[in-house]
Amino acid sequence: MSYSKNFNIELLRFIAILAVILIHMSMSHFYDSSLMRTNYTAWIFNHIYYTATRFCVPIFFIITAYITFNSNSQKNWKQKLIRLGLPYITWSCIYYIYSGGTSIAEFFKKLAGDNTAFHLWFIPSFIGYILLLPALKKIFFDDDKEKFRHLFYIIFFFSIIAPTFIPLSRIMSGDYKFISGLSHFNMTLPALLVYGIAFPYFYKKINIRLGIMSYIAIIGINLLLNVKTSDVTGAPDELLYGFTTALVFISSFILFNTLMNINFKFISPSLRNFIYKAGECSFGIYLSHWIIYLIIEQKGLLLHGRAIIDPLVNTVVIFSLSFALIFMGRKIKFLRYVL
Template identity: 25%
Template sequence: MGSPNEGGRLAYADLLRVAAMLAVIMNHAAAGWLESLPVGAGDWHALNVWDSLSRWAVPAFVMCSGMFLLDPKKELSWSSLFFRHLLRIGAALVVWGTVYQLFWAWRDGSLGLGSLLPALRAVVLGRTEDHLWFLPMMAGLYLLTPVLRAFVRGAKRSDFHWFFLLYALFMLCLPLFLRLRGSQTAAYYADHMYLNFNVAFPPLAYVGYYVAGYYLKTYPLSRPVRLLLYALGLAGLAATAGGTFLLSRQAGGLDTALYSNLSLNVALTTVALFVFFRYALGAARLAGSALVRALSEVSFGVYLCHILFLHLLRILGLGTLPLPAAAGAPLLTLLILLPSFALSWLLHKLPLVGRYIT
């Protein structure tokens, strides 16, 4: 099950956050490079594999939040929900949204003393760096948390299974089917039954991952079930990489339908990796190491700031490296990780505000 760290931390949860942090950086490092290559080239295949290997990262971050916040054994007061969790999301969005606006102004040569207020206004209007979409989505999940905690408190295990079945059918399978094949009939019933979890409130699209984090932390899985999930996870990974190649070759350019966080193939890989970290790596010495704990503590900050260093590398002409992509993508990931970790660690040490922006 994984041993607790000091302070009641779960070793496998820390290790999972660190791995997800690396995967997010890999995802963004590989994606921009991949788009510049012709479909089917050797480097294209290598980057497609790296990109496919990293697509589980954001869903895993959502699961890590759900595994703790939905636990009814842990008290979650309204003041804690608003002033600890939601305030952190809001502060991070305002601060980092403004930082990226000012960075764009600097890049375009328009940065000046009057740039701050327009930058803040842009953030309020929702014009932020793409990866910051994660923050308002998580804020929505936090607002749903009291209702979801009531559900998990009274639900039987079979109730969870029914919930996951509905989520998989109407959020992971049906939208992908409609995108790949199209069906007016299926679209009609999905919209009018309101079982597409993304109809009116986007955070609902990720509610399955949020609940799954709690479920997989709480309920033990037998060895045969774990082996089945590992097999399904590998199949999902193969479908992501292989299917993306086939769809891209057919389209004559990169087709990212199977890269979606909200696709069955990515969900299967994410669940398999979560289970692997819990049961196979949770008791490993590395999982409870001081380095893993330190990286885990600032993983949120690394997520927020790493795009800044990716942009800087591109300005320096290092958005792609003069190396085979199989080796170049991991090296580019490392070049982004190191300064991102250093900046996040320094900001995390700031009194009062550090914990809200990293």
């Protein structure tokens, strides 16, 4: 099967980067304990923003698995490492300098064991994922995927189900701390890899209406569980919104499968072209949007008075500025290597 760039993939990238920005624009309201006590409705809306957008990072991992499993790319691991490593180092440096850092030694220490901006955690994880996907393809593609199905189930349980059950157990009667001890079996692995392992089993043709309804139902259940957990603990809680928790994992695949099966020919050519461009710029937008937020916020140009509307408005503002910056930057050839 050959892969060629298609509109559905770029649309998925486009909505994923919008979702990333919305999470970041709503998190101050989400974590506001006083808002939770004084304006529960507004706080619930930010819970909805959090629930509905948790597919953002998983979609990028699923897209990469889709491309890897459906193409015969000749890029070797060094090319892939440079393609992601160079932007990571460059933008880590930009964020470090912007935050007032001056020590080269401290910069490399952060680069190796931490990060210079919280959202950059994604890049090292993605680098490891990209480098390991070809091996996963060898094991879990075509006929071999049936041979190793048991391995997928074991990894899925230890890396997705068990970690999901731990925070969920806090609102259940009984002591479930023993679940944490399952790691003694040494069956865990970086859970984001499971998006690649699961792809041959989870990527399927799906009824569009059923897919949309299933996605809404699952994120609705996750919303109720997280609200219940927050009410029980007395503070905003997002543990069940983790990118490798079960409901986020399943709903992300459902959303991917659903949107990949929709024919979007009804969208006008001008809007299609915009979405193509936004999808192509999504990686650069991810890298740059936070520093644009910091600059705009410092100048007092973002909204904060309305907890329901402001995250949406600020998302549009930050996305627009980030997209404009990356779109123009990519016209300069050497800048494409870091965008």
